[in-house]
Amino acid sequence: MSESIKSTIQLNNGIKIPVIGLGTYLTDDSDIEKSVRSAIEQGYRHIDTASYYKNEKKIGDTIKELIKEGKVKREELFITTKVGTWQHGYENALKAFQESLEKLQLDYLDCYLIHYPGTYSEIPKGESMSSLRSQTWKALEKLYDDGKVRSIGVSNYAISHLHELLSNCRIKPVMNQVEFHPYLFQEELLNYCKSNGIVLEAYGSLSGGNEILTEPVVLEISKQLSKSPAQVLLKWAIQNGLVVIPKSIKPERVYENSNLDFTISxxxxxxxxxxxxxxxxxxxxxxxN
Known part of the structure; x- marks a missing residue:
C-alpha cells in the first residue's frame, strides 16, 4: 500500500478526495500564502479550512493567484470549509456558506462540513441542540441539491450524533473529520463510519507538541523504516483507512508530510x-447532547 500526493479515495456519492491534504488551522494570516502556495506547487490538491479559522480570504487570494499563474486549475482542487459553532440553524448555515464562498472567491465548494455538533451561542427559545443540528443539515442538503457544493459532511461527531443524523437525513454525510492519532485511536467510531460508508478524516495527527512525535514506539518504527515520526503517524492513519490533513508552513515539512510511499507492517x-x-x-x- 503506497500513497502519493495523487492518491484518492471515493466518497459515498462517487466523487474522489485526495488522501493527503493541507490543514490550515491556527496558521497565521502572514504564513497562509506561503503554506498554500508551497503545498499546491508541490502537488497538493486538497485544502482544508473553516470559517472559525479566519483565513478563508487569504486562502482564496492565494488560490486565485495560483490559478492565474497557471499552477493549478480550479477543477483539480478539493476545497473544504465548515459551518462555525455560532452558525447553526437553517438560515444561519445558508448565510455562512455564502460568506465562506465569497471569501474563498469560488463558484462552488468540494465539501462543506458542520464543524461541531454543539454551539457556543445561546440556543433559541423552544429549540434544542438536536433540532438546530437537524436544521443545519437541511441547509447543507439544499446547498448540495443546488449544486453549490459537491459533497457534505460533519466534523467532531460522536457515534450518537452520527446515529441521530443518519436516522433523519435525506442525504448521507460523506465524511466525519475528527481528532485521530495513536493516543486517541477511536476504533469504535472508525468501525461505525466504515460500516455506514462514511470516510473518517484525521485532524491533529501530529498534535500534542512533541508528546506523540517522541513516543518510544513511534521513534522505534521511524528508525526501522528510515522515515520521520511525522511520516509514520500520517501513514498509520492512512493504513487505518483515514484521510489526513497535516499542516505546516515550512516547505520541507509540507513535502515530507506528503511523501508517504512506504508501508508499515x-x-x-x-x-x-x-x-x-x-x-x-x-x-x-x-x-x-
Whole structure:
C-alpha cells in the first residue's frame, strides 16, 4: 500500500478526495500564502479550512493567484470549509456558506462540513441542540441539491450524533473529520463510519507538541523504516483507512508530510493502535447532547 500526493479515495456519492491534504488551522494570516502556495506547487490538491479559522480570504487570494499563474486549475482542487459553532440553524448555515464562498472567491465548494455538533451561542427559545443540528443539515442538503457544493459532511461527531443524523437525513454525510492519532485511536467510531460508508478524516495527527512525535514506539518504527515520526503517524492513519490533513508552513515539512510511499507492517500498526489513551488535545464532543 503506497500513497502519493495523487492518491484518492471515493466518497459515498462517487466523487474522489485526495488522501493527503493541507490543514490550515491556527496558521497565521502572514504564513497562509506561503503554506498554500508551497503545498499546491508541490502537488497538493486538497485544502482544508473553516470559517472559525479566519483565513478563508487569504486562502482564496492565494488560490486565485495560483490559478492565474497557471499552477493549478480550479477543477483539480478539493476545497473544504465548515459551518462555525455560532452558525447553526437553517438560515444561519445558508448565510455562512455564502460568506465562506465569497471569501474563498469560488463558484462552488468540494465539501462543506458542520464543524461541531454543539454551539457556543445561546440556543433559541423552544429549540434544542438536536433540532438546530437537524436544521443545519437541511441547509447543507439544499446547498448540495443546488449544486453549490459537491459533497457534505460533519466534523467532531460522536457515534450518537452520527446515529441521530443518519436516522433523519435525506442525504448521507460523506465524511466525519475528527481528532485521530495513536493516543486517541477511536476504533469504535472508525468501525461505525466504515460500516455506514462514511470516510473518517484525521485532524491533529501530529498534535500534542512533541508528546506523540517522541513516543518510544513511534521513534522505534521511524528508525526501522528510515522515515520521520511525522511520516509514520500520517501513514498509520492512512493504513487505518483515514484521510489526513497535516499542516505546516515550512516547505520541507509540507513535502515530507506528503511523501508517504512506504508501508508499515501489520505488527507495527497494531503496536501503534495499542498506544491509545483516549487522550484529546482538542474538542471533546462526547458531552454534547
Amino acid at each position: 501489520n505488527e507495527d500498526i497494531q503496536k501503534l493502535n495499542h498506544l491509545n489513551k483516549n487522550k484529546r488535545f482538542y474538542w471533546d464532543p462526547s458531552n454534547v
